[in-house]
Structures are given as C-alpha cells and as structure tokens.
Amino acid sequence: MRPQPSFEQLEGRNLLSASSPHSFGAIGDSYTDEYQFYAPDRSTAMNYVEQLADDRHLDFGDFSAAPPRSAPRSQGFANNWAQSADATTDLGPNGQTAGLAAQAAAGDVDVAFVFAGGNDFRRVFASSDPVAALGTVVPTAVTNVFTAVQTLLASSPDVGVVVATVPPISVLPEVRGAIAAGFLPQALADAVDFAIGAFNDQIRGLAASSDRVALADVDELVDDIFAGKEFKFDGVTIDRNSASNDPASLFLADGIHAGTVGQGLLANVFVDAMNGEFCTRIRPLSEREILENAGYDRSHGHATPAPVPPARPGSSHGPAGSRRACDEMFGAAAITLA
Secondary structure (H helix, E strand, C coil), rough: CCCCCEEEEEEEEECCCCCCCCCCEEEECCCCHHHCCCCCCCCHHHCCHHHHHCCCCCCCCCCEEECCCCCCCCCCCCCCCCCCCCCCCHHCCCCHHHHHHHHHCCCCCCEEEEEEEHHHHHHHHHHCCCCHHHHHHHHHHHHHHHHHHHHHHCCCCCCEEEEEEECHHHHHHHHHHHHHHCCHHHHHHHHHHHHHHHHHHHHHHHHCCCEEEEEHHHHHHHHHHHCCCCEEEEEEEEEEEEECCCEEECCCCCCCCEEHHHHHHHHHHHHHHHHHCCCCECCCCCCHHHHCCCCCCCCCCCCCCCCCCCCCCCCCHHHHHHHHHHHHHHHHHHEEEE
C-alpha cells in the first residue's frame, strides 16, 4: 500500500505533501476513457489522461492492453474507471465511483478526476419527449455528480477531487450538422445549452464549497476556443467546424470527440485546477508537445514548454497570491512533474 499524503490548510487550500507520491484516478465518459481502444476515430488521437500519463508521467495505475479485469474497468489504466457512452446515471450502478473510492480508501489514489454529464444532455435529443427530459436532466445530473464527489471525499480524508464543468453541446459538429440538415430544432439545442449552464453553475458551487475540491472549468476553455474569428495554436489554425481525424481539426471525424489538440488543452485545465487548489507543481503541456502528440509535423520548433501559470482572480487557478503561498510553504521542495 502506498503511504497516504498529508493535507495541510493554507489560505483555504489543500496542500499535497511534497514528500508523498501522487497517484491519480478518474471517472466519467468517453472523453476520459482511453482513446486508443476505440477505432476508427478516437484511436487516431490521444485523450487528456493518455497525454498526462505519457508526457508528465502521472500515475493512473498499471496499464493493460488486454481486458482481464472485470467490468467496469477493462483495458487501460487500472485507476481510470471512465466508460465510453456512460452518463452520470451510470457512475454508481456501473461501479465507477465505488471502484475509484475503494482505491482512494486503500491509499492508491490521491487525486480523483470527475468529468461527466455530456451524455446526459446528448440523450435529451434522443428522448421521445425532449421537453420532459429537459425538466429532469439538470437535477438528475447534479445529484449524480454530487453523490460521486461526496463518495470520493468520504473514502479518505487525504483525497482531493477535481470536478469538471461541461461545454455547450451546440459546439459539437454532430449537433451543428443535425441543425443544418433540419433534423434538430435550433430552439431545442439552445434549451439544452441553457440547461448545461444551470448544471455548470451547480458544479462551480460544489467546487467552491470545499477546499478538497478543485474546479476544471472545461466550459470556460471551450468559450475561449470559440471566442475569436479563428483559433490559432502555436501558429497552426485549428479547424473548429469540420469534423475529421486531421491533427489540425478540433473535433474527430465522429463529430463528438475532441482530437488531440483539444484534449491536450483539456489536460492543462485539469493541471491548472490542481496546481491552483492543491499546490501541486505539474508543468502544463506545451503547445509543441500537444502538436507532436497529435502527429502534426512541426519543423520550426519554436514552441517552448509552458511554465506553471500565475493565479488570476476568478479563474480555476485559485485566488491571487495562492501560488506565492505555495512557494512559501514548500519552496524548492515543491513537487514538480515534468
């Protein structure tokens, strides 16, 4: 059994002891489930768990390409319980939360990622009564995520949880294509986006209510990606509209899943959340690393590794000054995962 890390209070934040090893776990859906096992589209890319494990050596448990483990954890990392196609209603019955909580209780997981809810809102479109589904999807999804987070927190006083918001569903090529073809009313897509906003407000409140919970604001990330007339990444224009397996496309050919570039940015949202709330020192992925992970051929190589960003008020990095407080607490001994 791995020795459990100690948590100390400093300005309302939890500090993972620099002398303790960090191990990570996750629950969620296809965005978190390892991409490599899902041909033909996801297997051409790397998701955020795979990139953090590969480039920053984050420990998500033993890896297996064969499926000898019992459901719900099959192929992939032993601590990554996420299952493709799962909604928040599946977190409990399918055993994701219980499995990760047991690992945390045994001291095998220090930080737990919770990223779920997207499929709850996608299922509204397939409902026989979308209006009725809209009336129940937010309270149901909020209850399920809150239950998962509280279960993980209760499993060990030494575990920290990073919980994620969900981006608007209207950015997906799958949805935009259905609207353009006349299969999906724009008003329904707008109503689902509004419901997602209500869900995200609750998730932000959950993160703010506990110094053992960090916020990975994926919704804010996607807003930033779509804010300008175009999205450039280390000089490369990323296509936000077309769905393809080209490394310069934001979304894969299935029209649902982000490619390696989008997933690399997602990885940094989780890193920033941990660095800000738990005073970890995990270096965010550089643009060059993400493009190389995507298989994009860069010959100029001018991108440089990204430093741990300074905290800015109102962001998931924590309040201004928290980075300085971490430095004063740990100094040169602060853990850095390179």
